[in-house]
Amino acid sequence: MNASRSPVRQSSVRAHNLALVLQTVANSADRPSRAAISAATGLTRATVSALVDDLIAGRLLTELDPAPRTGAGRPAAGLALNPDGPGGLGLEINVDYLAACVVDLTGVVRHRFVTRADQRLLPAAAALADLGVLAARAREAAAADGIELAGAALAVPGLVTAGGLVPVAPNLGWQDVDVPALLDLGLPLTVDNEANLAAIGELRTDGGAPTFLYVSGEIGIGAGIVLNGELYRGGRGWSGEIGHVTVYPDGRPCRCGASGCLEQYAGQEAVAADPDLAAAALGIALSAVVNLLDLGVIVLGGGYAPEFDRLRDGIEAELRRRVLTAGLAPVTLRAATLGPDAAMRGAADVVITGVREDPARWLARAQAV
């Protein structure tokens, strides 16, 4: 119904095809030739050549030495994402540290800065000012490498609304913080929940499943829901609050006012106190998620990752028992591969994914400058 509600699309065919070519290069293991791209996309070799010219001129692609190939014929020129093209600035603010990283277009982390300090002692404005300093340093480092930043994204451990407002971030002690107003980097800024961005980080590393749940166990418990390769943020951006899913209706009282929330049985302290209880509670809650969303993969991150071996059996037992379709297709449980950097990495990924998905906008901007 509202699928193609977009204004119009006249000759933005080119924008689409630029993205198609760029993504084809990005998703290729080897360095594809123009002819290979033509075959993969269905576009004419002529068209691919023209598009590639634009992408090279805009510093998004580079031509490499002859790609390894056998047989007769003129050797192809290999194409790859330009590591000196536009990069992404990933930012994170958490209870006891600030962090920033620069990721280039190919997905490689080029610079990484961390400041350890308890952010709960500072007002939001001061914390964000400190983060601004860190961001400036990262930007200089990027500039020294010849990398221009296409934008920035910030991971926050709290609820985030569409405009980058944070109504509440309990563990930071924030309330109604207008992040974009307090953190002006002169770059497009995206603000999102920490678990959401960590999920995106995992999506990028895991070549496999495009549909999975990322569960982050810290003091609270958050989850990022990735459906068909895209993060689902919910109607108001407040999805993934798995920590307050009811596990034992008449159980322990929770600081949210309800009782029996998962957080009381599988939060950081609860895991330390009784891993078996935590695993069972997690298994019950995760079974509910799988029954609802039909997910095939669950990734345990944050504080759960180091405890994975101790939790696995208990969780899987509940999944086998409570997931209706467990007999038809198993649910895969795995630990997150990115460590504590997941959210920051995911944030940077959001920026470069933006460039990859709409190169035409970047080209227009780069040309205007």
Place this chain on the structure above:
Amino acid sequence: MNASRSPVRQSSVRAHNLALVLQTVANSADRPSRAAISAATGLTRATVSALVDDLIAGRLLTELDPAPRTGAGRPAAGLALNPDGPGGLGLEINVDYLAACVVDLTGVVRHRFVTRADQRLLPAAAALADLGVLAARAREAAAADGIELAGAALAVPGLVTAGGLVPVAPNLGWQDVDVPALLDLGLPLTVDNEANLAAIGELRTDGGAPTFLYVSGEIGIGAGIVLNGELYRGGRGWSGEIGHVTVYPDGRPCRCGASGCLEQYAGQEAVAADPDLAAAALGIALSAVVNLLDLGVIVLGGGYAPEFDRLRDGIEAELRRRVLTAGLAPVTLRAATLGPDAAMRGAADVVITGVREDPARWLARAQAV
């Protein structure tokens, strides 16, 4: 990442714009003129004229008498969806009846056939053969009105995989039924879960929220999840199994092998036996869904609709208590507006939505014939 993985799009600009124009007409309360469509879409009047000509030639739009308007200027010709254009065949098989309906392009039910009979007594092949007879009758009735059917969709109370296979439909006693193989109507056939299609039916009636949960309480309990105007089917098409979400971990044993499933506390018998218990259990399970997916609207359908007034307070009490963001934005609970026909209507809607979203395909087909 995989957003624009589509093969190519050369001059399928036209396909997109045809859809845009058609949807603009469909979503207009009044019968818009070509000029009004031009203003709404941003396309030129000339372009709109050309597109409208194609749509009229393909019997998707009709030109009406002058639309009511005031002021100077040449009077406009009103445009509207053609009620004699392609229609959709909606089918449903359930425990104690078979049903078929013909819905025209404007969304009006033109014909409706129901056969009451216990389907549990028949093997799947026989039940589908009976349904085929009903479908043929519906098709004749449509032809008598000058309506050609663009396709058919079937609602089944069970799990459905991508290819239309039904691995299991417990209440019908089906197992591994290949529906498309047993029901050849000579039309493109879509098979989907009953709750999913009912949710689509509600989406069409409710002009409002494009993100909601539809819960259908029959013997079992199913749910259709509509996110941003689109049904979410899950990785394997098995989403929405809310009936087996755990409510009381150590509670009543369920026929699925687990214990404490929602179905045991809010299934048809349980509602009749103790509405308050059912409401509390529903409230707990629905709170989990809202915490996970950040839904603003929940629609109670199927057997819940007539019991709505008796369930409402109990459910809302739990939602207020257990939904983390309840204080920030309320969750709206309402009864389904379509009755028992919801799934069948939704099925037919799927077909006509397909035509509305891709009119170019229909035009090509119509021209080829």
Place this chain on the structure above:
DNA sequence: AGGATTTGTTTATTGGTTGAATTATTTGAC
């Protein structure tokens, strides 16, 4: 009756893809 106004069509132009022909660069055979 005549100007104003709005609708819808016609015509030349432009952006972008296609397909065929052409050029470029290698391998392999005689």
Place this chain on the structure above:
DNA sequence: GTCAAATAATTCAACCAATAAACAAATCCT
């Protein structure tokens, strides 16, 4: 050592679809 075959990439005329601007049609207002 030269030539044919093969593959890669570019050039160029043709075509499709949208745009902008001019034009025709049909009404209202004075």
